[in-house]
Amino acid sequence: MNATGPVIEVKGLTKVYRTEEVETHALTGIELTIDPGEYIVAMGPSGCGKTTLLSILGLLETPTAGEYRITGTPVETLNAAERARVRNRHIGFVFQAFNLIGDLTVEENVELPLVYRGSIPRAERRDKVRTVLEEVGMGHRLRHYPGQLSGGQQQRVAIARALVGEPSILLADEPTGNLDSKSGEAVMELLAALHEKGATLFMVTHDPHYARFARRIIRLMDGQIVDDAETQEESFSSGLTHP
């Protein structure tokens, strides 16, 4: 894969859901390029196609039409096993619902992407897990189960899991949606800090308050990108609040 070009390139991306009676155009002609180190927020009203776009970008769904490249490699025609491999190596997910596995410990949850990568020795995996958990401030909760953590702590663990495989891009779907404002703020600051260290982020949110952390905002409406704009530098530091 090309390491110097865009992380993601999307051209003419279309997604149509068909049932026996209805044809729903979730995305239509999406054009999007994400360069390394970018922090992009996708915003828009419910049903505009944000999550569908994120799912396609994360290779959880396949587009109906269009081109999609990750680090220069076309991925729209990959089979399920190849998509799983690309997902494992290039994409890290952070979800609104945390999506930690309840009967695995924090350490085991974070270790999962490395387990699926296959070739990493157990000791090395555990070292990486501990390092990344320290990075998100959860190094002291290795043996805990998700049920024993607060929502904010669970999301930190989820971020650690997304980071541990050193993916090309982090995809975050409403990462603060299930958190109180204080925990949400802390998670956003963590993501921002990661971005500062060079991580590429694509975050879906409907909350303009958190959009201030991003450097680029795309707005979706009825499955189309209606606006794609850089945010102003000061908006990050001025702490814009929700209108």
Next chain:
Amino acid sequence: MPHSLHPGEPSSHSGSHIWHALRSTSPAIIMMLALALGTSGAMFTVLDGFLWRPLPYPHPRQLVLIRERLPRVGLMGHEVSFHAYAALRKGTPFIRSGGTIDMTGGPLTVHGVRHVAFGGFATPSLFRTLAVPPLLGHWLSPASGRPGGPEEAVLGYGFWKSAFAGSPAAIGERFRFNGKRFRVVGVMPRSFFTIYPGADFWIPRVLTPARLRDHNINHMMVARLSPGTSPRELNVWLEGYRNRSLAAESPAQRLRAEQDGFTIDAEPLHKGLLKIFLGGKPVLLFLLALIGLLLPLIAIVNSINLTLVRSRRRATHFAVRRALGATGMNLFQAMLVESLVTLGAVILGSLVISDFGCSLFRTLISSALTGPVSVALPFTIRFGEFSVIYGIGTALLIVTTIQLMALFFSGRESRLGTLVHEAGERGTARAARFMRRGFGAFQVLMATVLVMVGLVIFQSLINILNRPLGFDPRNRVETMVIMPHHISMAHFWTEITPALQHLPGVRHAALGFMVPFNNLMSSHSTIRSPTPPHESLYVRAEKVSRAYFRTLRIPFVAGRNFTRAEERDRATVVILSARLARRLFGTVEAVGHSFRPFGPRSPRATVVGVVGKVSWRATPATNIVGMMYMPLTYPGYKFVAGNVILRLSPGALNHLRMIQRALEGAAPGVAATHLIRLETLIRASDRLFLGITEITSVFALVALFLTIFGVYALTAQTSLNRRQEYAIRTAVGASPTSLNRMAFAEGYWMLALGLSLGVTLALFLTHLLEGVLYGIPGLDWPADVLGILIIVSTVLTASWVPVRNIAQADWSHLLKSGAA
């Protein structure tokens, strides 16, 4: 009037209650429970008839069978000698009364009409012992059993109805049998059963002084214990009696009796009859009980699992209803109506299936146990109070338990419900998963047992059907002939042979006391080995006409057939089976050897021929060493019945009635009855094993079906519960293959545990069933491997369907919606 959609709520109509209750209960649960309880109800009704229902006599527990046995020889029946009977009937304080019975039968004339009837020679005391009051008249009088006593007869209900038109005036009437005129003194009720199959009439056994000295062990003796006496006490006394009677014998006879392991003891009548009617294989009842238990267990486990599956959804429904204003009483009423409807449906379904199963099993077991000759069974197998009580009782217990469990698990505050369903968040999901897998493994275990045992039994049946017969049954018929007591077999045969030669389609004809696979007549004897230590051997011994071997096409291994002169001149020559020849003389080349088969004072017999092995029953009797054939004129043996065997041209098989009439016409005074094709006789003998196989196969299939259903439901439930987890794993890079492997692991786990335990248990059961299996070694590899393959493929297929559905899940939606 407002119409509620929910059962248990005040404004609902009752019809709506029932419909919605049925809808809210899984029809699968009702169907499974009805099927399992119905079939097991039928099975336990059979067991009730055999084991628990008292025999149709007053105080049946006081009745015992006295038996003299020579276990080391192989004589293990339920008979005594008249010598022992004479000593026991008045010599023990533990026996209140006792009587003997032997089978008899033949033509008898009532009002000038000839009937062929079967009955018994009974000591008058037998009736007092069994204590069943007569329907009409009285029992045989004590005087009728003494020499010179009156010729009395008691009629069976069926014969009284058919020959005497059921008229009370039958009392005092007379009929002619065996040259004597008997006066009817009583009629017994329909349910009266006298151990021996014949139930048309009973005439007195006259005990002459000579007969009372007879040591031949071949009479059935029933005794009634004195009140307060147990069979154990009687057996202690009988042990002493044995020792005393042996002490009175000569040293040589005492030594012989000790060598043969002579014993005399009493066995409860019920137990003895079970052994007699089940061919000494009461383990069959154990098999039935096991099957009767396993099926409901599978269904219960399935139902519990399904209830667990539904309990989370039910909890949500409860919460919604609560939110809409339903009170605790409303919810309780809803559950109650649902429980009652479920219970009613299960009871109704199980009783219908049980009734059908009882009819099926009764037919199957009757034909299997009685073979070609229709005999009465002392055991009552019918759908009745027991079946109803069992059906209602078990349904009540199981449905109530399951419904209570449903209620318990559906409660939001339920600690156990939380443990099982919300345990993931508390880090104890492993325990819940273990519980589900344990249920699954239990189902696999039970299905493995049933399928493997079923296959081994099936393999045994195949072996039975393919066993070498040692004779040719095709185009052969046999008919039982009963001769008047004054006619000998040899005389009868001499008289009838010319007539037989002219019967249409008859190619060969022969006479023998026994015919292979005719279980009604058998002749066993203990013979002495010619070489020291002159061990006693238990053999089949029978008289046959010269044409016997040619008619049945029994091949000679060595030597020759009897000659006409030997048959005519009462020559003491014998033909042995190859196995007996080897046992007696160490070789099948035994022609020319001689020995005294019936003891040192018996005539010396010379072996003139050795024939191949003949199968006499569906499965070989392990206690019988071999076969000894004697000419019809061999001294010392007297038979009043025999079997004529005819080899016919194929077309003649359609004229059996004509042949029977011609046979009787050729020898007036002789009754020819039970004319049957040998192939039919063999099929009838195999019927017991076919029946067992059919029953086991049906139950194994039902178990397999229930297991498929259970494993499918369990895997589907697990897959459903873990969809979120699968979605998360997919998001972090798990390939479809690894997910499928994970989902299949549920099936593997159940399979590994259930199969390993099931195979162990199945092998143990197969070992227990060895006595009823034919040609099955300790480990029947082909059947066992096939059984394992069936279970493995079944479980994997049942797991595969839900696993396949995982790939079609909407991961994005799942990941959006919540935590695993």
